[in-house]
Amino acid sequence: xxxxxxxxxxxxxxxxxxxxxxxxxxxxxxxxxxxxxxxxxxxxxxxxxxxxxxxxxxxxxxxxxxxxxxxxxxxxxxxxxxxxxxxxxxxxxxxxxxxxxxxxxxxxxxxxxxxxxxxxxxxxxxxxxxxxxxxxxxxxxxxxxxxxxxxxxxxxxxxxxxxxxxxxxxxxxxxxxxxxxxx
Ligand SMILES: CC(C)(COP(=O)(O)OP(=O)(O)OC[C@H]1O[C@@H](n2cnc3c(N)ncnc32)[C@H](O)[C@@H]1OP(=O)(O)O)[C@@H](O)C(=O)NCCC(=O)NCCS
Numbered sequence: 001x002x003x004x005x006x007x008x009x010x011x012x013x014x015x016x017x018x019x020x021x022x023x024x025x026x027x028x029x030x031x032x033x034x035x036x037x038x039x040x041x042x043x044x045x046x047x048x049x050x051x052x053x054x055x056x057x058x059x060x061x062x063x064x065x066x067x068x069x070x071x072x073x074x075x076x077x078x079x080x081x082x083x084x085x086x087x088x089x090x091x092x093x094x095x096x097x098x099x100x101x102x103x104x105x106x107x108x109x110x111x112x113x114x115x116x117x118x119x120x121x122x123x124x125x126x127x128x129x130x131x132x133x134x135x136x137x138x139x140x141x142x143x144x145x146x147x148x149x150x151x152x153x154x155x156x157x158x159x160x161x162x163x164x165x166x167x168x169x170x171x172x173x174x175x176x177x178x179x180x181x182x183x
Contacts, residue, residue: 008057010099012106017050017066027061028052028087035089046180047086053110055090055103063090063099065107070178072118072158073142075171080164083111084175085119104130108159117159120183124155132157133169140174141182147174154183 015024032040044050047068055063065088071079085107090100104127111117121127124134134157139150156173158164175183 008094010055010057010063010097010102012103013054013056014106014110015052015054017047017052020052024054024061028054028064031061031064031091032087032089034091040087043180044087046178050086051110053103053107055099057094061091062094063103064088065100065103067107067111067117069114070118070175072116073174074167075137075173077165077167080115082116082118082175083107083114085117088119100126101130108161112161113163114161115163115165117161119157120181121155121157124157127157132159135173136169137171137173139183140172141177142174143177148177150183156183 020028029041029044032044047066050066050068052064052066054061065085067083067085070082070084072082072084073079085104088100088104108117108131118135119127119132121132124132128134134155139154139156140147141150158167158169160167
């Protein structure tokens with residue numbers, strides 16, 4: 001386990017999943033598994049063509065997030081090309097230093113050419129302070145059989161980007177079906 005030093009600075013790197021070395025991939029799995037207290041190997045495998053934001057201190061991976069592309073459709077708007085954020089994690093020994101916030105800010109800076117950014121939060125108040133907004137309307141998953149309503153306790157937050165059209169957050173919001181967690 002890395003020793004945490006308050007003076008350590010965070011170095012952030014952005015890397016496509018397909019360009020990760022085996023060692024980097026193992027470090028991401030280990031960090032996310034520790035942070036989420038479950039084996040995240042299979043979960044991370046389900047994300048198609050991810051791009052990782054890697055926060056390191058003294059060469060050790062201590063904070064992480066990734067985005068994948070999804071198509072979220074608010075109300076009657078066309079589907080929006082969305083950077084969908086997953087696996088936000090900071091090593092327990094390196095928390096409360098603003099590392100996840102720095103990783104999330106960098107992620108938002110990297111996805112400026114998307115139509116929207118979105119995520120499903122464990123703790124929405126954390127992301128609200130970073131400028132993310134809770135979707136208030138009902139959530140649906142698009143399937144071959146039509147729209148499937150998501151459970152009421154499912155939460156989605158969005159971040160408006162330069163290309164984001166005017167949004168009414170009380171409208172229905174849908175995403176395509178995917179393997180694993182639907183949101
Ligand atoms: C959620 C998580 C990623 C946050 O990581 P982090 O690097 O500690 O995040 P930050 O440092 O940016 O912010 C965490 C808190 O520290 C506070 N903080 C930030 N910089 C600080 C500093 N220099 N000194 C003291 N506190 C600070 C923030 O205000 C925030 O406060 P809050 O807990 O009241 O919201 C981390 O706790 C984690 O990995 N949790 C388990 C996995 C998880 O739940 N992921 C999110 C799923 S959506």
